[in-house]
Amino acid sequence: MNPNYLDFEQPIAELEVKIEELTNVGSEADMDISQEIETLKQKSKRLTEKIFSNLSPWDVVRIARHPLRPHAIDYINEIFSEFDELHGDRHFGDDKAIIGGVARLEGSPVMVIGQEKGRAVKEKVHRNFGMPKPEGYRKALRLMELAERFHMPIITLIDTPGAFPGIDSEERGISEAIAKNLAVMSRLKTPIICVVVGEGSSGGALGIGVGDHLAMLQYSTYFVISPEGCANIIWKSSDYSAEAAKAMGVTSTVLEELNLVDATIQEPLGGAHRDMRQIVASVKAHILDQLKDLSSLTTEDLLDRRYTRLMSYGGQ
Amino acid sequence: MSWMDKILPAGIGQSAGERVNVPEGLWHKCVKCEAILYRPDLENNQHVCPKCDHHMRIRARERLSNFLDNEASREILSEIEPVDQLKFKDKRRYRDRISGAQKITGERDALVAMEGSLKGMPVVCTAFEFDFLGGSMGYAVGEKFTCAAQLSLSTGVPFICFSASGGARMQEALISLMQMAKTSAVIEKLHQASVPYISVMTDPIYGGVSASLALLGDINIAEPDARAGFAGPNVIEQTIREKLPKGFQRSEFLLEHGALDMIVHRKDLRDTISRLLSKLSGDNWAKERDQLSEFNDESIRPRVLPPEESIDFSDS
Numbered sequence: 044m045n046p047n048y049l050d051f052e053q054p055i056a057e058l059e060v061k062i063e064e065l066t067n068v069g070s071e072a073d074m075d076i077s078q079e080i081e082t083l084k085q086k087s088k089r090l091t092e093k094i095f096s097n098l099s100p101w102d103v104v105r106i107a108r109h110p111l112r113p114h115a116i117d118y119i120n121e122i123f124s125e126f127d128e129l130h131g132d133r134h135f136g137d138d139k140a141i142i143g144g145v146a147r148l149e150g151s152p153v154m155v156i157g158q159e160k161g162r163a164v165k166e167k168v169h170r171n172f173g174m175p176k177p178e179g180y181r182k183a184l185r186l187m188e189l190a191e192r193f194h195m196p197i198i199t200l201i202d203t204p205g206a207f208p209g210i211d212s213e214e215r216g217i218s219e220a221i222a223k224n225l226a227v228m229s230r231l232k233t234p235i236i237c238v239v240v241g242e243g244s245s246g247g248a249l250g251i252g253v254g255d256h257l258a259m260l261q262y263s264t265y266f267v268i269s270p271e272g273c274a275n276i277i278w279k280s281s282d283y284s285a286e287a288a289k290a291m292g293v294t295s296t297v298l299e300e301l302n303l304v305d306a307t308i309q310e311p312l313g314g315a316h317r318d319m320r321q322i323v324a325s326v327k328a329h330i331l332d333q334l335k336d337l338s339s340l341t342t343e344d345l346l347d348r349r350y351t352r353l354m355s356y357g358g359q
Numbered sequence: 360m361s362w363m364d365k366i367l368p369a370g371i372g373q374s375a376g377e378r379v380n381v382p383e384g385l386w387h388k389c390v391k392c393e394a395i396l397y398r399p400d401l402e403n404n405q406h407v408c409p410k411c412d413h414h415m416r417i418r419a420r421e422r423l424s425n426f427l428d429n430e431a432s433r434e435i436l437s438e439i440e441p442v443d444q445l446k447f448k449d450k451r452r453y454r455d456r457i458s459g460a461q462k463i464t465g466e467r468d469a470l471v472a473m474e475g476s477l478k479g480m481p482v483v484c485t486a487f488e489f490d491f492l493g494g495s496m497g498y499a500v501g502e503k504f505t506c507a508a509q510l511s512l513s514t515g516v517p518f519i520c521f522s523a524s525g526g527a528r529m530q531e532a533l534i535s536l537m538q539m540a541k542t543s544a545v546i547e548k549l550h551q552a553s554v555p556y557i558s559v560m561t562d563p564i565y566g567g568v569s570a571s572l573a574l575l576g577d578i579n580i581a582e583p584d585a586r587a588g589f590a591g592p593n594v595i596e597q598t599i600r601e602k603l604p605k606g607f608q609r610s611e612f613l614l615e616h617g618a619l620d621m622i623v624h625r626k627d628l629r630d631t632i633s634r635l636l637s638k639l640s641g642d643n644w645a646k647e648r649d650q651l652s653e654f655n656d657e658s659i660r661p662r663v664l665p666p667e668e669s670i671d672f673s674d675s
Contacts, residue, residue: 226550
């Protein structure tokens with residue numbers, strides 16, 4: 044088992060290893076085996092297409108949490124230039140699970156805020172596995188208000204297993220911190236674009252997720268409670284996570300139908316982790332498109348539109 | 360006949376087959392002090408234990424009728440019904456869960472809204488029905504809350520909500536989550552229009568309701584010893600693998616950590632809230648200013664420095 048691949052990806056992993064071996068052999072032995080390599084690549088592509096055309100909602104949840112999946116930090120580095128990270132909520136501390144700062148998008152200043160899970164073990168701990176505490180949401184709010192003052196659009200990248208459930212979180216008012224963000228984001232006088240790039244878990248995700256446009260990556264997920272949590276409550280066992288994921292409709296396909304999500308950004312074949320450059324380009328193009336539309340609106344229209352959208356949630 | 364029957368006066372002892380029928384539920388045991396309480400007494404005491412002051416759960420309608428002036432209150436928005444957009448099914452169909460809850464409670468969903476008055480002051484007031492699927496918030500609750508708040512907004516009448524909820528309703532998945540954004544947005548409108556919103560938290564308040572409407576009051580009140588928090592205690596214990604401190608997530612804990620303005624005994628809610636609202640919503644200062652200006656007394660007018668008296672900070 045290759046730990047960097049999910050179980051249903053293992054056949055692809057085996058082929059990819061073979062392709063890599065052959066490529067190495069070819070270059071060392073000075074033989075022309077490009078034909079064989081090409082055949083294997085075609086085979087791998089067909090296999091990937093087959094596997095990915097038949098993903099269950101639970102499979103999508105697992106791709107959204109894939110160990111190789113691009114994180115907020117990757118998108119920030121690749122999409123924006125001149126990123127200056129800004130720290131701290133000015134009250135308590137600096138939450139490493141939320142990264143934020145000013146940057147340029149195709150030359151224009153923007154505020155970008157993202158939830159970062161961290162990749163290596165040490166960094167995961169440093170980032171608290173992407174689980175923000177109240178100071179994270181308060182930092183995000185401070186930065187968003189700053190963006191409003193200086194007329195910068197806000198872009199948020201959502202990827203969290205949820206707000207941190209801990210004693211300190213509760214002591215410092217995690218509920219209030221999230222609630223306040225929901226309230227204020229509904230009226231900030233600047234365009235807000237939210238993109239779920241990985242896992243959008245419940246209030247912890249929504250805390251930076253209210254805006255004018257909500258997009259999801261094709262294999263990202265957004266839910267009110269994790270499938271494991273839902274399974275634990277209903278079936279008293281997380282073995283039923285796949286059933287829970289299906290029942291809740293945690294993918295963009297269902298959520299777009301319910302009019303909760305505005306758009307799906309297509310991912311490269313095999314998921315974002317198989318072609319970082321392509322996914323970065325798609326996300327960037329999508330954000331630019333949306334910004335173009337949103338910046339043509341007057342502030343009043345922008346806010347009316349956002350409010351009407353919020354009020355429509357759940358209506359048929 | 361036993362010796363006992365012989366010494367008891369007629370009508371007191373009971374022989375088999377001739378048991379006296381005690382009406383179901385005439386007595387109630389307090390869960391906290393275990394006192395056996397006579398139910399009519401308990402009802403007269405608004406379901407607060409007369410022995411230990413434990414605040415028991417109270418039905419939404421009873422809550423509202425105790426709180427509002429009797430003669431002037433009228434239910435509103437009763438036509439809003441739950442919708443099963445996802446056709447959610449776990450061990451049971453969500454539709455069946457809804458109809459079961461409707462039968463038990465006699466309510467269409469978990470929120471009751473009324474237009475009425477509090478000591479003569481017009482108010483719009485909502486209360487969560489905890490017995491309806493744990494007071495969970497799905498579309499119908501979010502929608503009713505929002506519409507009731509809109510009514511407050513358009514009439515300028517203070518808005519009050521008694522919350523008691525386990526959080527967002529799992530069976531409506533992301534639709535429930537978005538109700539957090541929706542309710543928070545309408546509360547922000549109230550704030551901006553200076554229409555008072557009083558949030559009263561009653562046992563228990565968790566998850567999505569805590570992280571939205573419950574903690575966004577101009578004034579946040581809780582009943583004594585109510586449990587309130589973002590994550591449930593079990594989730595926190597499992598995450599941090601520590602025992603939780605005594606009194607954790609109780610009203611007193613929230614007050615101590617600055618999340619609440621006050622803890623108010625159920626019998627004092629009417630007095631306290633009406634006193635607060637009369638201070639918040641009366642335009643008393645404007646009236647006073649008008650009266651003062653009639654006297655035309657220079658000494659009590661705010662004094663604005665005429666230009667020649669202003670201090671010159673320049674170096675000259």
